[in-house]
Amino acid sequence: MPVDETLSQFSDWSYTTAVAVYVLAMVFFLVEQSFGRKGRQAAARTRDERLATASASGGGGSAPVTVLTAKGMTTGASDPSREQRTRPERLGRMGVALTVLAVLLHLAALVLRGMATSRVPWGNMYEYIMAICLVTVIAWLVMLRRYPVRHLSAFVLLPVVILMFVGGTMLYAVAAPLQPALQSYWLVIHVAAAAASSGVFLVPGVASLLYLVRARHERNPASFSRFGPRLPALEVLDRIAYRTTVFAFPVFTFGVLCGAVWAEAAWGRFWGWDPKETVAFVAWVVYAAYLHSRATAGWRGTRAAAINVVGFAVTVFNLFFVNLVSAGLHSYAGVS
Amino acid sequence: MTDTVSRESRPSPAGHRPTRTRRALAFVRNTWRGLTSMRTALVLLFLLALAALPGALLPQRELNASETASYIEEHGWWGRLLDRLQFFDVYSSVWFSAIYLLLMVSLVGCLLPRTTEYLRAMRAGPVLTPRNLARLPHHVRAETDATPEEVLATARKRLRGWRTVEREEADGVRSLSAERGYLREAGNLVFHFGMLGLIVAFALGAMYSYEGQVIVHADGQEFCNSGTFNYDSFDPGLRVDGTRLSPFCVRVNDFDATYTGVGQPIAYEADIQYQSGADLESGTWRPYHLEVNEPLRTAGDRVYLLGHGYAPTFTVTYPDGDVRTKTIQWRPSDETTMLSQGATKFDPPGVTDSERRREQQLAITGLFAPTAAFHGDILTSTHPGLNDPAVAVDVMRGELAVEAGRSQSIFGIDQSMVEAGRLERVARENLRVGEEITLADGTRISFDGVDQWASLQVSHDPTQVWVLGFAVAMFVGLGASLAVKRRRFWVRVTPAAPDDDDLRRTVVELGGLARTDQAGYGEEFTVIAGDLLHREPEGGKAR
Ligand code: HEM
Numbered sequence: 001m002p003v004d005e006t007l008s009q010f011s012d013w014s015y016t017t018a019v020a021v022y023v024l025a026m027v028f029f030l031v032e033q034s035f036g037r038k039g040r041q042a043a044a045r046t047r048d049e050r051l052a053t054a055s056a057s058g059g060g061g062s063a064p065v066t067v068l069t070a071k072g073m074t075t076g077a078s079d080p081s082r083e084q085r086t087r088p089e090r091l092g093r094m095g096v097a098l099t100v101l102a103v104l105l106h107l108a109a110l111v112l113r114g115m116a117t118s119r120v121p122w123g124n125m126y127e128y129i130m131a132i133c134l135v136t137v138i139a140w141l142v143m144l145r146r147y148p149v150r151h152l153s154a155f156v157l158l159p160v161v162i163l164m165f166v167g168g169t170m171l172y173a174v175a176a177p178l179q180p181a182l183q184s185y186w187l188v189i190h191v192a193a194a195a196a197s198s199g200v201f202l203v204p205g206v207a208s209l210l211y212l213v214r215a216r217h218e219r220n221p222a223s224f225s226r227f228g229p230r231l232p233a234l235e236v237l238d239r240i241a242y243r244t245t246v247f248a249f250p251v252f253t254f255g256v257l258c259g260a261v262w263a264e265a266a267w268g269r270f271w272g273w274d275p276k277e278t279v280a281f282v283a284w285v286v287y288a289a290y291l292h293s294r295a296t297a298g299w300r301g302t303r304a305a306a307i308n309v310v311g312f313a314v315t316v317f318n319l320f321f322v323n324l325v326s327a328g329l330h331s332y333a334g335v336s
Numbered sequence: 337m338t339d340t341v342s343r344e345s346r347p348s349p350a351g352h353r354p355t356r357t358r359r360a361l362a363f364v365r366n367t368w369r370g371l372t373s374m375r376t377a378l379v380l381l382f383l384l385a386l387a388a389l390p391g392a393l394l395p396q397r398e399l400n401a402s403e404t405a406s407y408i409e410e411h412g413w414w415g416r417l418l419d420r421l422q423f424f425d426v427y428s429s430v431w432f433s434a435i436y437l438l439l440m441v442s443l444v445g446c447l448l449p450r451t452t453e454y455l456r457a458m459r460a461g462p463v464l465t466p467r468n469l470a471r472l473p474h475h476v477r478a479e480t481d482a483t484p485e486e487v488l489a490t491a492r493k494r495l496r497g498w499r500t501v502e503r504e505e506a507d508g509v510r511s512l513s514a515e516r517g518y519l520r521e522a523g524n525l526v527f528h529f530g531m532l533g534l535i536v537a538f539a540l541g542a543m544y545s546y547e548g549q550v551i552v553h554a555d556g557q558e559f560c561n562s563g564t565f566n567y568d569s570f571d572p573g574l575r576v577d578g579t580r581l582s583p584f585c586v587r588v589n590d591f592d593a594t595y596t597g598v599g600q601p602i603a604y605e606a607d608i609q610y611q612s613g614a615d616l617e618s619g620t621w622r623p624y625h626l627e628v629n630e631p632l633r634t635a636g637d638r639v640y641l642l643g644h645g646y647a648p649t650f651t652v653t654y655p656d657g658d659v660r661t662k663t664i665q666w667r668p669s670d671e672t673t674m675l676s677q678g679a680t681k682f683d684p685p686g687v688t689d690s691e692r693r694r695e696q697q698l699a700i701t702g703l704f705a706p707t708a709a710f711h712g713d714i715l716t717s718t719h720p721g722l723n724d725p726a727v728a729v730d731v732m733r734g735e736l737a738v739e740a741g742r743s744q745s746i747f748g749i750d751q752s753m754v755e756a757g758r759l760e761r762v763a764r765e766n767l768r769v770g771e772e773i774t775l776a777d778g779t780r781i782s783f784d785g786v787d788q789w790a791s792l793q794v795s796h797d798p799t800q801v802w803v804l805g806f807a808v809a810m811f812v813g814l815g816a817s818l819a820v821k822r823r824r825f826w827v828r829v830t831p832a833a834p835d836d837d838d839l840r841r842t843v844v845e846l847g848g849l850a851r852t853d854q855a856g857y858g859e860e861f862t863v864i865a866g867d868l869l870h871r872e873p874e875g876g877k878a879r
Binding site for chain 2 (some may be wrong): 059065066067068069070071080176179180181182183188196220246247250254257260264265266267268269270271272273274275278279281282284286288289291292293295296299322
């Protein structure tokens with residue numbers, strides 16, 4: 001199947017623009033993080049949530065009810081958006097709008113790549129990193145809808161921008177057809193699962209890092225004295241990390257499983273301790289340890305967060321070191 | 337375990353023995369408890385991850401023996417030390433096995449009690465309503481005009497799908513306990529049992545599987561899985577001695593590689609025929625189109641197309657008119673251009689004296705390029721496809737020492753013979769197809785053409801279906817154990833007592849407890865409570 005040069009060119013432009021818009025959005029978020037009151041508010045609000053008032057909603061029933069006491073019930077009554085917005089907050093909102101724009105460009109770059117080559121757009125490392133980063137930003141946007149953490153967006157966008165920069169410069173690969181080993185529908189399933197889970201794993205990685213910073217600050221207010229208080233409460237960071245990990249872990253497991261099935265068809269064995277397989281195994285065990293640690297007394301909190309950061313490090317290691325440095329069967333990087 | 341317990345409770349006749357026995361038993365019991373605790377599992381998991389890592393960083397003998405050997409050589413004492421510590425055979429090393437065996441023990445020790453506990457919990461139903469519901473993380477206390485029976489009826493309806501139990505308490509107070517999410521624990525058990533099964537099946541696979549590689553010329557040459565000697569290399573599991581291989585035969589009729597203009601491969605395909613089972617007797621051959629990602633599955637084995645290469649054909653015409661033709665596979669030294677290396681070896685014909693025959697052996701050795709380009713006299717290849725083949729060869733005459741016990745690569749000559757002066761170069765030439773060299777004694781050597789060969793791998797692993805089954809079970813269990821949430825919900829209704837000022841209306845108390853993922857329960861509890869109480873609070877402001 002010939003490669004459509006024009007579409008490929010549009011894809012490249014779209015990619016570059018997306019990175020530029022991400023950088024701009026990052027600047028906006030940094031302003032909000034540094035000067036906005038969002039950080040402190042966020043922390044305060046999570047504390048309040050636990051003491052929130054009760055509201056027993058529901059359509060007109062029969063008997064009149066008087067609620068005497070309630071606890072642990074949430075309410076949607078207080079709406080922070082009605083409070084007056086400061087300039088940094090407006091910038092933060094613009095940052096979100098820019099991020100959404102960049103996501104659209106990013107998505108366009110990926111789709112155009114696929115159309116240019118008439119195949120799934122994750123056949124080499126450049127494309128793979130592009131896909132991972134897209135998943136990360138989308139996952140983060142979903143988190144933004146649930147938790148008051150907008151001002152932290154810059155910390156998620158930073159690794160994304162770095163990855164995309166490295167991908168777009170050092171690892172860039174010209175649009176080309178797939179080598180025979182990759183011509184399989186398992187490429188669609190296995191790599192999609194791997195990219196989706198790696199992309200999502202970036203979010204708990206960042207959240208857990210911030211957790212460690214905040215925990216350190218709470219133990220000793222002198223360390224990170226300016227930065228620490230602007231982070232949300234530990235609970236919020238822990239919840240973000242847990243929710244995203246719990247989503248990504250089964251997807252990752254599925255990806256590894258599909259990889260094994262594919263390896264059986266392509267390489268003659270379903271598992272052979274190829275470097276990529278080994279590091280995937282290590283990452284899997286680390287994330288399993290994370291899930292265990294949250295169910296083990298004395299390991300919740302800081303230790304769990306540290307484990308998640310290790311998992312993040314292993315994931316990045318798997319992405320770069322194993323593809324670029326070691327010589328394994330997974331050397332589809334397309335950078336020779 | 338049962339054994340230990342019964343022996344401990346038996347009264348002991350001896351004097352000092354019991355204390356020592358008891359102490360030993362206590363030690364065993366404590367070790368067991370320690371080993372099966374969650375914290376130990378966690379530490380073992382970490383150790384396992386850590387222990388697996390060197391396998392990704394250091395070359396592994398099982399995957400690449402020659403790279404391993406040169407790594408050890410390069411790193412001197414350090415390499416030898418790592419070797420002694422089994423760092424080049426990580427996955428079969430003592431320490432790696434020890435960790436995962438301990439993890440298995442821990443897993444079993446953890447699963448058995450959890451399974452029985454789970455079954456007991458399933459049978460027992462939801463737990464009693466706590467005396468003080470206000471202590472729970474989620475709690476509402478409200479008054480209603482509905483009767484207790486109405487409240488409970490509503491609750492029963494709303495909590496359909498939960499397991500519920502109703503109980504009578506003192507003074508007409510009634511309560512309902514509800515619990516949901518039993519599937520989570522079931523999924524968790526399935527996951528862990530699946531993992532156990534997977535590890536066992538994996539270990540068995542390592543014992544009963546085998547793998548062999550063989551190069552077959554794509555000109556109708558046959559290969560039969562009748563013995564290990566048919567393979568170029570054979571890697572048996574611990575319990576495989578190579579005597580009872582599944583019988584089948586494969587014949588490679590044609591091999592085809594397709595490349596883009598710049599030499600990127602697009603497709604490798606081989607037309608083969610095979611026979612197995614009854615076909616072996618009847619002599620029937622069945623066709624198969626062998627491709628990367630499309631192995632042939634027959635007789636419980638799989639046949640893969642792993643690689644390919646070229647086999648140049650040389651003809652030697654001796655001065656006395658004798659002609660010998662050979663087509664021997666050469667080995668690609670550069671996968672992207674398929675520049676290949678090899679040695680095609682000839683015995684002199686008609687020489688019976690073994691001493692003299694050995695001195696008259698010939699070897700044609702050097703480089704082969706499928707698409708030749710010459711930089712001066714240096715041959716390179718510019719494309720992996722067979723567009724313009726040429727060879728750059730040295731013709732060596734003398735003693736090849738092929739029979740001399742030491743196994744010799746078919747792709748090269750014994751350099752020590754060259755150094756000893758017993759093998760001499762008699763010509764060096766670049767040849768295109770059809771060209772020939774004439775040696776001083778009148779022997780003519782011609783390069784006649786090129787064949788292709790395919791390298792096949794045969795794999796046998798009787799347990800891999802089991803591994804897949806357990807892996808799928810693990811995945812399903814994992815999904816259930818992470819997605820299902822365990823929640824408890826209690827309702828306690830205290831009927832109105834007309835004579836009591838405080839209790840003119842029915843008092844309803846609701847309590848909620850999340851057994852997992854605490855954070856998510858708030859909203860859900862609010863919704864259920866709202867449905868049960870049916871009404872907005874009328875100014876009745878809560879704390
Ligand atoms: C390679 C070894 C193991 C892996 C990969 C693994 C994986 C997992 C996973 C993914 C979960 C779900 C976590 C969750 O529900 O949040 C889990 C839960 C659990 N595992 Fe394991 N496990 C392993 C070994 C063990 C061992 C040896 C034990 C016992 C000592 C154990 C005990 C438990 C327990 C008690 C839970 C329930 C945690 C909860 O309540 O959420 N696991 N395990």
